[in-house]
Amino acid sequence: MLLIESxxxxxxxxxxxxxxxxxxxxxCSCIRETFCLSYALRKYNNLFLCIEKDHSLIKFKGKELxxxxxxxxxxxxxxxxxxxxxxxxxxxxxxxxxxxxxxxxIRSFTDASSFMNYYRLKANHYSxxxxxxxxxxxxxxxxxxxxxxxxxxxxxxxxxIPTYTLRSGTSHYIKLxxxxxxxxxxxxxxxxxxxxxxxxxNFRKDQQSTHNCIV
Numbered sequence: 001m002l003l004i005e006s007x008x009x010x011x012x013x014x015x016x017x018x019x020x021x022x023x024x025x026x027x028c029s030c031i032r033e034t035f036c037l038s039y040a041l042r043k044y045n046n047l048f049l050c051i052e053k054d055h056s057l058i059k060f061k062g063k064e065l066x067x068x069x070x071x072x073x074x075x076x077x078x079x080x081x082x083x084x085x086x087x088x089x090x091x092x093x094x095x096x097x098x099x100x101x102x103x104x105x106i107r108s109f110t111d112a113s114s115f116m117n118y119y120r121l122k123a124n125h126y127s128x129x130x131x132x133x134x135x136x137x138x139x140x141x142x143x144x145x146x147x148x149x150x151x152x153x154x155x156x157x158x159x160x161i162p163t164y165t166l167r168s169g170t171s172h173y174i175k176l177x178x179x180x181x182x183x184x185x186x187x188x189x190x191x192x193x194x195x196x197x198x199x200x201x202n203f204r205k206d207q208q209s210t211h212n213c214i215v
Contacts, residue, residue, distance in 0.1 A: 001048040002030060002194065003162040003173055007083060015076050026163070028075040029195040033202070035062060036070045042202065051086070052173050055109040058082045058100075065103030082106050116176045127158045127183045129174070130197060159201055163194050 008021035027049070034047045047060040058079075060068075068074060082100040086108060097105035109115040160177055177183055188197045 001050055001158065001160045002027070003050050003052060003160060003164075003171070005164055005171070006053040007049075007051060010076075010080060012077065012080060015073060015080070020072070020076050024076060024079065025072060026194070027079065028072045029193075030163075030198055031060065031068070031075050031079070032070055032072075033195045033198040035060070035065065035068060041065060041068065045202070050115070050173065052112070052171060054086060055111055055115055056086045057107045057109075057115070058086070059097065059105045059107070061103045061105065063103075067101060068103070078104060112172045112176060115173075116180075120180065123158065123180070123182060127160055127177070127180065128186045129177050129183050130159060130161045130188055131185050161194055161197055 004027070007027070008023050010019070010021050010024060014020055031047060034045050035041045041062060043062045043065075045062045047062075049058040049060075050056075051058070068078060078101055082104050085098065085100050085106050097107050099105055109118065160183075162171075162174065164171075178185070188200065191197050191200055
């Protein structure tokens with residue numbers, strides 16, 4: 001899950017004339033690193049975009065994804081369709097996901113607390129909250145450096161990655177995630193960009209899967 005403060009408004013026309021916002025290109029890189037292999041998709045990966053400003057979720061479900069290619073145009077078009085559905089006036093909190101395109105679903109919540117209530121019900125394994133520099137977030141905090149070989153990444157583990165730099169007054173979502181019982185703080189401080197963090201997590205998952213097969 002990527003925690004996003006907000007996403008710039010854009011349209012298909014903006015894409016056609018090459019005026020896609022910079023932050024959207026960054027999100028497309030994250031989508032690409034989550035799913036795209038050389039000639040296939042990572043069907044067992046899922047990606048959630050949590051848009052904090054709107055208290056909305058966009059879910060990319062790997063097993064059902066269609067029309068997603070490695071090119072930025074296909075990614076931006078799929079994303080803008082989902083954003084357009086979220087922005088409709090009737091997108092109040094519902095108890096079901098709404099389909100945007102095959103494999104991409106949207107859901108809105110009234111506030112951060114209602115989102116966290118939903119997350120608590122769905123979280124069935126460890127959640128890892130990626131903090132770039134945990135020691136600056138609070139005076140004393142337990143965290144793991146994920147590049148240690150002792151950290152085992154399981155298929156059901158859930159990674160929460162902020163796309164913004166954490167400040168002294170962290171977002172309400174960050175505070176709520178830190179309070180969850182099964183959430184652990186981890187650091188990827190040596191990996192700067194969000195898309196490279198995703199790439200590294202996929203690498204470790206692949207490495208772990210290969211090790212389990214050999215054993």
